[in-house]
Amino acid sequence: MSLIIKGGTVVNADRSFRADVYCEDGVIKAVGTDLDTPGDAEVIDAGGQYVMPGGIDPHTHMQLPFMGTVASEDFETGTAAAMAGGTTMIIDFVIPDPEENLMAAYRKWRGWAEKACADYAFHVAVTWWDDSVHADMGTLVREEGVNSFKHFMAYKGAIMAEDEVLYNSFTRALELGAIPTVHAENGELVWQLQRKLLEMGITGPEAHPLSRPPEAEGEAANRAIRLAQVIGCPLYIVHVSCRQALEEIARAQAEGSRVFGEVLAGHLLIDESVYRHPDFDVAAAHVMSPPFRAKEHQAALWKGLQSGTLQTTGTDHCCFCAPQKAMGKDDFSLIPNGTGGVEDRMSVLWTHGVTTGRLTVEEFVAVTSTNAAKIFNIYPRKGWVGEGADADITVWDPAATKTISVKTHHQKVDYNIFEGMEITGLASHTVANGKLTWANGDLRAVRGAGSYVKRPAFQPVFHALEKIARANVPTAVARS
């Protein structure tokens, strides 16, 4: 099974150059000029196009059971839609209920994901604490290739992790060489504001952003960062949506901390006015947490991405259809939180990032693929077009255009938050594990063709942090 991509410009995060790319048995075997074409090889003409590492979306929730329902997009449909947009790998989340055994939850999610068309991995959420969680974190890292643990600082009464859980889990993660990640929002504050707004009679989706102000996110980001600094572990903050959280990350980085930040395509482009839409279904379709913010935050997030304060882009793809959103018709706090975007992330980023001059093409590759691969320690197997890497490639046509619409998207959800957006820059072809899965509008994704990707522990920053810890071991004072 071989395939050759001819005549394009290879773009990696460090440089671009003209080359052909030859793939065999799921691996890139050669990158060079004027490569021979074996007789049986499938040929892709990439003339005038870029040949880039397939996108990695580090934040999705396929078929997530959440807020009394289950996300409409499953691992098969979601990874197929991803490949229509040039994304060849997702990192999803195992989210055990409080008291639920971590390994049992992990096995359940692994079973659901077997039908994935593209490669996938899992962050595992720590929502509670006891000795079994401590032990299972060890098993997950050492035997199952999990190298990141998620903590929800919001969703009080459900999956929220209190500070005690954060402390124990961050400490254990450091010992294992796994990165703690957080959804940073002060869950107590959100809870209190939700009650207050409902008492005031503000029951519609317009109350959603009011109950989750940027200050609640900034406070939680700072708390997680300070805990990580004292414990001495790295930290990855998911879906940074506002200036307040961004500033906490920038300050921590300036203090020498290993804090990574992720931003969602939606938070870069959509503002909070959507929650005041007169049609409940439209306003509710945008209910996600943290919410879309005032415009000043989008400008700040773009600068965070440009400056390197934020390193990755995700979608938090978590789809609920209108009848599901209607569960919160009379109480906004019951609207299932989540929006889609896994198919659109790369073209939206290209249109508003590269064509506007905010990002170079190499930076585009970094923030859509390579940085996630590096942070989660699967680089250069993923996130790189080079000999020996997995043949996960997107052939990118910078001149192609379309208008995003729910009528034409491949995502299994009845709304598109980017509806009507005119896009320039699209995946013309997507290659996953050496197989052509998307070719000029023809989706050829195969159920179950994706594999679980094990991620080794101790990505490079752990070795640096270990040296700092060794130099700062607390000592007792010997007194007579």
Ligand SMILES: NC(=O)NCCC(=O)O
């Ligand atoms: N983001 C969201 O609203 N739903 C999915 C769960 C989460 O990431 O917080």
Ligand SMILES: [Zn+2]
């Ligand atoms: Zn979240």
Ligand SMILES: [Zn+2]
């Ligand atoms: Zn999420």
